[in-house]
Amino acid sequence: MIKKVYAKIVSIEKIAKETMKMVLENEHISQFAKPGQFVHIKVADHTLRRPISIAETNVETNTFTILFKTVGSGTRRLASYEAGEYLDLLGPNGTGFPLDRVEENDVILLIGGGIGVPPVYFLAKELTRLNVNVHAILGFQSKDYVFYEEEFKQWNDVTIVTDDGSYGKKGFVTDYVHDINGIDRYFACGPLPMLKAVKEELEGVEGYLSFEERMGCGIGACYACVIPTNTKDKYKKICQDGPVLHANEVKL
Amino acid sequence: MIDLSVSLPGLELKNPVMPASGCFGFGREYSQFYDLSVLGAVIMKAATGTERLGNPTPRVAETASGMLNAIGLQNPGVDRIIAEEIPFLRQFHIPIIANVAGSTVEEYEEVAKKLSKVEDLAAIELNISCPNVKEGGIQFGIDPDMAAEVTKRVKAVTSVPVYVKLSPNVTDIVQMAKAIEAAGADGLTMINTLTGMKIDLKTKKPLIANKTGGLSGPAIKPVAIRMIYEVRKHTSLPIIGMGGIQTAEDVLEFLLAGANAVAVGTANFQNPYVCPEIIQHLPIVLERYGFHSVKEATGGAHR
Numbered sequence: 251m252i253k254k255v256y257a258k259i260v261s262i263e264k265i266a267k268e269t270m271k272m273v274l275e276n277e278h279i280s281q282f283a284k285p286g287q288f289v290h291i292k293v294a295d296h297t298l299r300r301p302i303s304i305a306e307t308n309v310e311t312n313t314f315t316i317l318f319k320t321v322g323s324g325t326r327r328l329a330s331y332e333a334g335e336y337l338d339l340l341g342p343n344g345t346g347f348p349l350d351r352v353e354e355n356d357v358i359l360l361i362g363g364g365i366g367v368p369p370v371y372f373l374a375k376e377l378t379r380l381n382v383n384v385h386a387i388l389g390f391q392s393k394d395y396v397f398y399e400e401e402f403k404q405w406n407d408v409t410i411v412t413d414d415g416s417y418g419k420k421g422f423v424t425d426y427v428h429d430i431n432g433i434d435r436y437f438a439c440g441p442l443p444m445l446k447a448v449k450e451e452l453e454g455v456e457g458y459l460s461f462e463e464r465m466g467c468g469i470g471a472c473y474a475c476v477i478p479t480n481t482k483d484k485y486k487k488i489c490q491d492g493p494v495l496h497a498n499e500v501k502l
Numbered sequence: 503m504i505d506l507s508v509s510l511p512g513l514e515l516k517n518p519v520m521p522a523s524g525c526f527g528f529g530r531e532y533s534q535f536y537d538l539s540v541l542g543a544v545i546m547k548a549a550t551g552t553e554r555l556g557n558p559t560p561r562v563a564e565t566a567s568g569m570l571n572a573i574g575l576q577n578p579g580v581d582r583i584i585a586e587e588i589p590f591l592r593q594f595h596i597p598i599i600a601n602v603a604g605s606t607v608e609e610y611e612e613v614a615k616k617l618s619k620v621e622d623l624a625a626i627e628l629n630i631s632c633p634n635v636k637e638g639g640i641q642f643g644i645d646p647d648m649a650a651e652v653t654k655r656v657k658a659v660t661s662v663p664v665y666v667k668l669s670p671n672v673t674d675i676v677q678m679a680k681a682i683e684a685a686g687a688d689g690l691t692m693i694n695t696l697t698g699m700k701i702d703l704k705t706k707k708p709l710i711a712n713k714t715g716g717l718s719g720p721a722i723k724p725v726a727i728r729m730i731y732e733v734r735k736h737t738s739l740p741i742i743g744m745g746g747i748q749t750a751e752d753v754l755e756f757l758l759a760g761a762n763a764v765a766v767g768t769a770n771f772q773n774p775y776v777c778p779e780i781i782q783h784l785p786i787v788l789e790r791y792g793f794h795s796v797k798e799a800t801g802g803a804h805r
Contacts, residue, residue, distance in 0.1 A: 292772060296564060297567065298771060340774070464562050465562070466561075467774075471770070472525060472771065473556060473576045474560075490531070
């Protein structure tokens with residue numbers, strides 16, 4: 251259930267180039283958020299809230315983590331908040347990664363691109379509760395942008411890929427998906443061209459994609475963030491039906 | 503005791519605050535935050551003759567003190583709105599206003615006719631001012647003769663009061679209002695969004711896929727106030743005012759300019775509770791500025 255809450259900033263730090271990590275305290279979000287869901291954050295002096303994926307929750311400390319890239323004036327302002335301040339946010343919003351069809355011993359591929367990595371991390375952690383084989387392929391622009399390699403390594407096998415080869419393997423995430431044998435299902439989050447390429451490369455494998463789009467209300471009322479689908483409704487709302495959608499239902 | 507009630511054609515409002523069309527869907531999403539029965543009324547998202555899928559994305563962009571949108575009238579079509587959405591809204595026992603859009607006069611007639619037969623539908627808001635669709639909408643809203651024609655034709659086929667939504671994208675708003683009044687409209691809602699554009703410095707292209715979008719939010723409030731003030735001077739039609747309202751003080755400003763009631767749009771995105779919060783604060787603000795009722799404040803700037 252989405253609630254409007256005030257969450258206290260516990261810490262904020264830069265973890266990679268243009269990439270911030272913020273830990274917030276709020277019981278509602280930390281208790282109810284599922285991997286793939288997001289919070290819709292009000293940023294001072296800005297009309298529209300900013301949708302940011304949840305990267306981790308901790309039910310013992312009532313905290314949750316968000317990672318965001320400082321790409322525009324809204325996220326730059328968000329990066330200037332300090333520990334102890336409160337953020338007005340809605341959450342948890344959207345429909346996350348479905349885990350109901352995951353079976354024991356499944357080979358699961360997680361794919362994250364850039365700032366699409368955080369929700370995939372939340373999922374990786376969640377999957378440790380199930381007895382499955384998880385492999386993660388994470389793509390970044392270059393070495394300076396890489397984050398969360400060590401964090402992922404706690405839970406599963408990780409391949410880091412950079413566009414220019416300045417860290418890990420060179421190329422795109424799709425160049426390495428076939429290194430993993432017998433994939434039963436995959437979950438991916440990242441920029442649209444990456445999601446498109448992943449869908450094509452893994453044609454025939456059950457997959458779920460998490461999308462990013464400019465949003466208005468963030469709760470399904472304004473129809474700003476729709477995506478065409480093959481379903482009866484012909485479209486889905488990314489903020490409400492998504493951001494995670496079945497790869498076969500979306501028209502990319 | 504401050505009297506918030508307002509009586510307008512087809513609309514017995516317990517308070518003058520309602521969500522604006524297109525910013526509130528059909529109420530479902532906001533009903534998870536509060537009981538919609540506190541609202542003065544509700545204006546539904548636009549209905550067209552058949553389903554519309556709207557424009558490509560991105561459909562929204564932020565601007566200084568506002569936003570641009572070009573949704574493109576996405577809606578499931580009038581039949582499904584009648585079958586699925588109105589029954590949901592009925593449970594709140596507040597006046598329901600349907601926003602009617604179309605590409606042709608015939609489509610406006612057809613949609614309005616179907617809606618006016620729905621039990622409990624309080625009024626129609628005739629959307630002749632959507633700037634975001636290629637066909638229909640805006641051309642009816644910028645030509646006084648066409649605006650009068652569509653108003654007259656819709657009035658002839660409906661039994662509920664018709665409020666015509668004015669576009670600010672005109673040279674002479676008073677001329678539009680007068681033409682619509684002469685054509686038999688029961689009221690006006692104003693203003694719709696102002697056509698604008700934002701260019702992305704990285705791609706060097708318009709950010710919104712439709713290229714242009716409608717500007718809303720606090721940035722347009724002074725334009726709305728000025729236009730309502732001018733129209734109030736020249737027509738006696740009731741006015742539901744809108745354009746950048748965020749607070750109860752803003753509501754009072756609209757009332758003083760000449761609005762009888764108000765609608766809140768973009769502010770719902772910032773704060774889902776904005777309508778109930780404004781309703782709660784309105785008596786305090788009216789009292790602070792020496793008013794005993796909403797009716798007393800309406801047109802105050804003209805006295």
